[in-house]
Amino acid sequence: HNKQSNISFKNKKKVRKPQEEWYRVENTHEAIISEEVFQKVQELIASRRRKRRNGMTQIFAGLIKCADCGWSLAYGENRQNKNPYGYYHCSKNGQGLRQCSMHYIRYDVLYAYVLARLQYWSMLAQKDEDKLLKRLLNASDRERNSAKKKQAAELKKAEKRKAEVDGLFAKMYEDWSAGRITEYNFNMLSEKYQNEQKELEIKIRQLHETMEAAVQTAADAEKWIALMKQYVNPVELTAELLNTLIEKITVHEAVKSEDGSREQEVEIYYRFIGKID
Structure with missing residues (x-):
């Protein structure tokens, strides 16, 4: 149901000063x-x-x-x-x-x-600013929890593979030391494993950073509401x-x-x- 509020109009006459008489006072209010x-x-x-x-x-x-x-x-x-x-x-x-x-x-x-x-x-x-703030925080919690589950699964998979590659690299080094693989194969596999190790390390670090940065605070929601209130309808x-x-x-x-x-x-x-x- 649409409710129409009563609006009163008062006739207030304003006298506009010439621009050369204007002056600006900055930083008197906290910025939105x-x-x-x-x-x-x-x-x-x-x-x-x-x-x-x-x-x-x-x-x-x-x-x-x-x-x-x-x-x-x-x-x-x-x-x-x-x-x-x-x-x-x-x-x-x-x-x-x-x-x-x-x-x-x-x-x-x-x-x-x-x-x-x-x-x-x-x-x-x-x-109702308070009601909207509560709704935004609940929505962000759901969104964040959904993203966090996906990121946690990706992180677990990347860390598991990193452990596997570390183990494979150690085993290959033992085989090379014992003469079970040639110098050529050692160099080729070494480059392959080292590249994958670097890629996994970068991915793991980025996932950690993303998960930490994804924390939604009430201050963020309040900032957005403050911006929205500047644009009335x-x-x-x-x-x-x-x-x-x-x-x-x-x-x-x-x-x-x-x-x-x-x-x-x-x-x-x-x-x-x-x-x-």
């Missing part, structure tokens, strides 16, 4: 986001602000990724129809590469979906809005059902908090 995060977002906006031939800015530039290969989705236009429209497709599929499927999605469909999701989160942020998408709130958007390949309908999964990964439903 750090200067470092603010500058990073501004740099992203500047680097992603590409313009199409008609002069319009590609607000999604650099944000949309293929869910399967990870490449960016390229923008294109269909001018054959009576009403031309823009669309995105996997850049690894285009340019004659054909190394991935299309992952085709219309610009207007993507725009409407992302705007609806941001309007939804904006409404929750204004309505957004009615349009801009490069600034998207890059401030969103890390990336992944587009899956569409699935057509027997009745001809088309279903497509689009995942939005938000800044600080990752993917939430």
